[in-house]
Amino acid sequence: MRILGFRSNGLMITALIMTGALVLVALCAPWLAPEDPRAIGDLTNRLAPPGVEGALGTDVLGRDILSRLLYGARVSLAVGVGSVIGVVTLGLLVGLAAALGPRWLDRLLMGLTDLFLAFPRIFLVLLLVAVAAPSLNLVVIVIVTTGWMGVARLVRAESLSLRERDYVLAAEGLGLSTAVVAWRHVLPHVVPLVLVAAALRLSGAILLEAFLSYLGLGAQDPAISWGAMVEHGRPHMVDAWWVSTLPGLAIAWTAVGCNLLGDALRDRWDPRRVHQGGGDE
């Protein structure tokens, strides 16, 4: 990849450092964590401030917050990445089918897209969570079923314009099936766009998981989620600020890193930026 210019490069480097550190922490949590994140401490160690007992203090059950934060990165990233992969796959399928399939399918799928877009997402999410038992798997399923519409629209619009290109018309003229045209000739050109969309949605998915777990509708007890940690510390917020504050900072770090990554990828790959003389290609 070529260097576009100092600013966008700095953005990319910052984004990669922030998200890279996170991935590293999530992968190496068992080696980095000083304590067992689920080990309940004795009575005297409850709500110990940072520096006294463990580097970042302990929560109301005397569990080491630093260790819990490190392990929490796993849940956050797994749910974020997992649900974004689901969102992108579903969005790609719907978008390609709408753009390249028969006209009735296009109308049906776009009608469905409009319908799902009409709900403020969180209401639909809460309704879905309410009719099933809360778990992290459910959180992923719910994020996917309420989040595919934007990608579907994006892919459809891009595929519609690709469809008019000479090489796609030629491929169709040669008698290739729609599926082959979609897979070999349209999909590869949609991928950069979709990657940007995926990166931009990552922080949204992570924040949604955190909020659901904060409400108690996401991660259930043995699982360690930053959102749930914020909620555990809430009743003791005035005496022990660190219990709620630190996991929130971890969520914020993740969201900022993902948003920066999305911005940096968009700067590189957004076709409009390229046309404005970005210098790529």
Added chain:
Amino acid sequence: MIHEVLRRLAATVLLIAALLTVVFVLVHLAPGDPVDLIVDPDLDDVGRAHLRTSLGLDRPLLEQYGTWISGAVRGDFGRSLQRHRPVSEIIAEALPRTMLLTGVAYAVHLTLALLLGVALATRRGSWFWRGVDVAGLVVYSLPAFWLALMLILVFARHLGWLPAGGMQDTSAMLGAESSWLDVARHLVLPVFVLGAASAMGTARFLRTSLLEILGSDHVMAARARGIPEGQVIRRHALRNVLLPVITLVGINLPALLGGAVVTETVFAWPGMGRVTVDAIFARDYPVVMATTVLSGVLVVLANLLADLLYSRVDPRVRLGRRGAP
């Protein structure tokens, strides 16, 4: 034009009917018995049967669907299982409170976003505004529920300047008189979380559109005529930004209503969001169904309004003649 408006209205009615159907299907075709969701599993069979009858769950699904649709059209969403009152009454109380919160938050949001967007587009070189840009991105990325908690911790618990939650002081709730100042004090923190913190996202969107317009031919022509830069921005660029702003009104409403759920939950603001979350914990699904449908209807109506406005403001756009975006 009239024809197009009617067509658009018909489509809106269809969409609302589909909203009602989706919510019904999601609740009734979900695995498991709704009765299990409502009551504790220890309830005996007689109690269960009684509950089923009183909720109408023993009737055929199609009949239940008919009851749901015909009721919803008349604004009748059944009775709340938790509060033993008609759902419509609960919503009639909660909706104006959410409107107040989101309305004020939206005004703050748009004002801030416009100011910031213009500043970011026109002062790109300055380090100060670059700093603002980065700070804004950080604030924009903060988890709203956590930001709300932190604000409560600092401004309510430690400094004691503002109330920690609710809509009125307890004294005002006991007495009949509720003062505007009291409500306004309770609004400050929720409005900041809902309106101001997210303004940076909109501001960045506006900056992009503004930069596009500032690079267009008519702006270059205006500059070539020697018109001062401030005037170019006000007269030639900002006027065109009106269009994306109108679109934003439509696009942002779902996000704002969603944000209201988060904000109301943390600040105990007794609006639609708080009612919904409470109802979810109480398994009070008539209330959840009603608030979900209503939030969708609000969004659909706002989109309709934005479309109609758009076609009035921009002569290039006529309803029903939009190609692929």
